[in-house]
Amino acid sequence: MLNIADTLHGWCRAARPFALATVVGTRGSAPLPVGTSVAVDEDGTAVGSISGGCVEGAVYELCRQVLHDRGAPQRAWFGYSDDDAFAVGLTCGGELDVLVQRVDPGTQPHLAAALDETVQGGPAAVAQVVDGPDELLGRTLCVLGDTDSAHGTLDGGPADRVVAAQAGALLRAGRTARVEVGGDADTCPERLSVLVHVHASRPRMLIFGAVDFAAALSQAGSFLGYRVTVCDARPVFATEARFPYADEVVVDWPHRYLERTEVDARTAVCVLTHDAKFDIPLLRLALGLPVGYVGAMGSRRTHDERLRLLTEAGVTEERLARLRSPIGLDLGARTPEETAISITAEIVAHTNRGTGLPLSHLSGPIHRDRALVS
Structure with a gap:
């Protein structure tokens, strides 16, 4: 329901009852994830989408019925329909379990x-x-x-x-x-x-190294919804003018900044400096923190030398296994913009436990349900 929070907030403030249809379960290649909602108020105004258009008409009518009858919540199951796919079925072949209920804001x-x-x-x-x-x-x-x-x-x-x-x-x-x-x-x-x-x-993306690749990556990270920080110890390079898409630009030694800033399991740490005097203390710290992703730029030779130095600095094999280096997926990237796509593609795949392989080389559902908490 939070996908339509703005409208629902307005209806609640105005004490306007509405019917809420929510995707509570999916199978196969469902178009939108669990938690997506459609809402309909007493005037017949609708907001949101749960299928990208395939079953919206049927859901709308069910919302109107539940809202008018003031009855108990109802369940509806939408799957693929060979006879009338565009009216009541999902043309993608997925299946949706939908809960429809009346909401009275005053209660x-x-x-x-x-x-x-x-x-x-x-x-x-x-x-x-x-x-x-x-x-x-x-x-x-x-x-x-x-x-x-x-x-x-x-x-x-x-x-x-x-x-x-x-x-x-x-x-x-x-x-x-x-x-x-x-x-x-x-x-x-x-x-x-x-x-x-x-x-x-918003999750955080911490980019260390005020280089051209960082400028492109900060733009890509911002597009994906990250709160982006660019950090570099060199004030001549770490300027807001060079990184207009970053939420903040910090002048400090990378490891010192990482020591004092807030991170969590959704934080992505991207080390683009490929300079040992910055990389080693930074990665030694980052690999011991509960962050979601740690990647470092550099050639194969740089990576091998980095592993040697980190091992000498006392980083365990278990922690070294968390390091994504060389950073990014193999897209044949050359330019900063292409490299930014390579890096963010790896972050998305890692976050969602994707393979990073072409979908045309795989079988089975395109969309995976994340593991449930129990």
Whole structure:
């Protein structure tokens, strides 16, 4: 639902009831991921998309029905239809599990608070029951900021605490996912499947080395939604004028900056200096931090020498195995712009556990579901 947060925020502020249709499960090559939503208000205004057009008409009518009847949430399953694919089927061959529910903003102030946090760019998670007892289906609770404190309630019991903790963990990871809870005395007797919608702060891309490749990479990183920092110890090169797409340009020794800045599991560290006096202390530190990606530019010869120096500096084989060097995928890249695509392609593949191989050389679904938290 957070894909349409701006509109939902406005409707909540105006106390306008609406129907919310959310993708809660997918199979095969589904066009859009779990958590994507369409909403329809009482005037018939629709916002969002869950299929890129294939089943929008059917979903719209179901939303109108649920909104008008004021009834319980409904489930709909959309797969490929040979007879009428464009009307009610997915031409891509995937399958969508959709939950449609009525939302009355006056009864869910916590949802309005989460949407408010989201439109202001802050971190928020909305946990939505998508499978379980009928009386709990569609209920939500929210986690805002860096705490696991719940706003709203699912069952008023232990399940709230468990789901809030799971939502907080996914929020810190920056990932929307389904979680399974309950089925035991310690949480709740009923087993629940909960979809946690996450709007996290922008992940960070830390680029070390104020070179032409860094200028192109900062632009590519910004395009992908990263908060980009370029850092170099040489003030003549590390200027805002040279890196207009970076969110910040820092003049400092790379390892000193990395020691004091904030990183997390979504942070990408890209070392483009290929100068041992900068690289070795920086990589020694970076490979010991809980960041998502560490890559370093250089030739094969530079890489071999870098490994030798890092080993002498006490970096273990386990940590060295995290290093992506030479940085990037084999695209035959030459220019800074091509190299930036090579590097960001590797980061995307690494983040999503992709192979980096041409899709034409693979079989099976194009889109993979990320592992669920349990």
